[in-house]
Amino acid sequence: MADLSAYRFTATHEWVLLDDGRATVGITDNAQSQLGDVIFVELPAAGTVVKAGAKFGAIESVKAASDLYAPVSGTVSQVNDALSAQPELVNREPYAGGWMIRLDGVSEGGVELLDEAAYEASTAG
Amino acid sequence: MAARTPLYDRHVAAGARMVEFGGFDMPLMYSSIRDEHIAVRTDAGLFDLSHMxxxxxxxxxxxxxxxxxxxxxxxxxxxxxxxxxxxxxxxxxxxxxxxxxxxxxxxxxxxxxxxxxxxxxxxxxxxxxxxxxxLSDALALLAVQGPRAVEIVQCVAAVDVGTTDPFHFVDTEVGGVHAAVSRTGYTGEDGFELYVDADAAGSVWDVLLATGREFGMLPCGLGARDTLRLEAGLRLYGQDMDDATDPYSCGLGWTVKLAKGDFTGASALRALDPKHPPRRFIGLRLEGRAIARHGNSVIARGRDAGVVTSGTFSFTLGYGIATASVDPELSPDTPLMIDIRGSLAPAVRVPLPFYRRTKGA
Missing domain, CATH: 3.30.70.1400 (Aminomethyltransferase beta-barrel domains)
Incomplete structure (x- = not known):
């Protein structure tokens, strides 16, 4: 199990890794497990401004389509292009190779960010 | 509360994700729909279909x-x-x-x-x-599907099931239990469906699972069953057709034998022109990795031209596939778009089935 002590989590099952005004965003292991095999991840282009709590993309699994919500506000600096050829990375490595977007100029607010224990507690049962 | 098949406890113990289907708690998948789907296309898969x-x-x-x-x-x-x-x-x-x-x-x-x-x-x-x-509660139904299904069932059946023709069955024993072994399925692969007493379902499941392991067989849920059947162009009742759909409008006119004489629905079906049914059932290939879903609109030249009945990502083909019920007047070369949650995805009309296995393999 990856060390997730630096990760923060949302009630909508995204994770964010904050680093000095920048952020990396993905979905949680619990989320990928619920979705099942990921087929397609629709992500914004670099330069797009995303707002905490607002939809920034969508994810399709064999079973269902779900929206992705930004844990924090910022400007998309990088998109994980590997996901267009290998969307299954989201299933295999949700906290590493399955990351989705990187943000610059990050500001928090509007979305409650949980630590690992609080997130796990929120998904239990 | 949903009903349970005799194999429910085994599915839960195996860690299957359970889902309600047809009034039953059924396994959606054990590990991954993709892995289970590919296992059936390359080796074999084992299904619990006791809800039927x-x-x-x-x-x-x-x-x-x-x-x-x-x-x-x-x-x-x-x-x-x-x-x-x-x-x-x-x-x-x-x-x-x-x-x-x-x-x-x-x-x-x-x-x-x-x-x-x-x-x-x-x-x-x-x-x-x-x-x-x-007999629905008294009988359990298990399926072994895939190119290695014959080898697997051969190991445990009392007779040579490999000589059973498609759409034929043989009464025999499997793992010492009486079973009707039918060369049928819903995946587009060779394989068998086994009808056994509900009481014996667990032991037959166990012996098939243990035997199939060395052949690469995986237990499969309804998720893979759905992606497999759709690739094979097989219809799903309640989704591709219902009480208001005539057989011609969903491409099942070949099952209608008007010449046999009177039967329920015959006069209504005689009034239809099989070549020009009220709706036409077509196959669609989607560009990219977009996935059409049941209920999405089919758009032709900016106008509503039909509805997607089933859609998924084809693991075998590597693109999105869908079946749709469309306006029969639509010309076959009309460019089509599918409205997927507000975005229009281009779709190309293709013949059904999407996937056909190589015979004799």
Whole structure:
């Protein structure tokens, strides 16, 4: 199990890794497990401004389509292009190779960010 | 509360994700729909289909009753053989799609789980000189599907099941338990469906699972069953057709044998032109990795031209596939778009099935 002590989590099952005004965003292991095999991840282009709590993309699994919500506000600096050829990375490595977007100029607010224990507690049962 | 098959505890113990389907708690997947799908295309998969309903018809009037209930012609159906058919209402709408088996004592009609009580009531109202037994709870149904299915079932069956022709079955023993082993399926692969007593389902499941392991067989859930059947162009009742759909409008006109004489729905179906049905059932290939879903609109030249009945990502082909019910006047070369949650995805019309296995493999 990856060390997730630096990760923060949302009630909508995204994770964010904050680093000095920048952020990396993905979905949680619990989320990928619920979705099942990921087929397609629709992500914004670099330069797009995303707002905490607002939809920034969508994810399709064999079973269902779900929206992705930004844990924090910022400007998309990088998109994980590997996901267009290998969307299954989201299933295999949700906290590493399955990351989705990187943000610059990050500001928090509007979305409650949980630590690992609080997130796990929120998904239990 | 949803019903459970005799294998429910095994599915839960194996860590399957359970989902309600047709009134039953069924395994959606054990590990991954993709892995299970690929296992069936390359090696084999084991399915619990005990949610399906089985209705036995016997008596002097059984053949006439089956002829009246089904659109297909069972007069030539010999003992040991099976036939796919639909069952229509008076208006020509499909009550259910079924497989009918002929044995020395009568007929066994296999119906969709969600339609079971409706079908039983419908059949009872249309029988003459025929006894009906609903065996759905007494029988379990297991399927072994895939290119290695014959090898696997050979290991545990008391007879050489490899000589059983498609759409035929043999009464034998599997793992010491009485079983009707039928060379049928819903995946587009070679394989068998095994009808066993509900009490024996667990032991047959265990012996098949243990035997299949060295052949690369995986237990498979309904998720893979759906992606497999859609690639194979097989219809799903309730999604691709319903009580208001006539067989011609969903591409099942080949099951309608008007020449056999009168049957329920015949006069309504005679009034239709099989070449120009009210709706046309077509296959679509999507560009990229977009996935069409049941209910998405099909758009032609900016206008609503139909609706997606089933859609998924094809693991075998590597692109999105869908079936749709469209305006029959639509010219085959009209460019089509599918409205997927507000975005228009281009789709190309392709023949059904999307996938056909290489015979003799």
């Amino acid at each position: 309903g089985e209705v036995r018809l016997t008596g002097d009037g059984a053949e006439a009753s089956v002829q009246r209930l089904l659109t297909n012609d069972v007069t030539g159906l010999r003992s040991g053989a099976a036939l796919y058919s639909v069952m229509c209402n008076e208006k020509g709408g499909i009550v259910d799609d079924v497989v009918v088996y002929r044995d020395p004592g009568g007929y066994l009609i296999v119906v969709n789980a969600a339609c079971r009580s409706k079908d039983v009531a419908w059949m009872r109202d249309h029988l003459d000189g025929t006894e009906l037994d609903d």
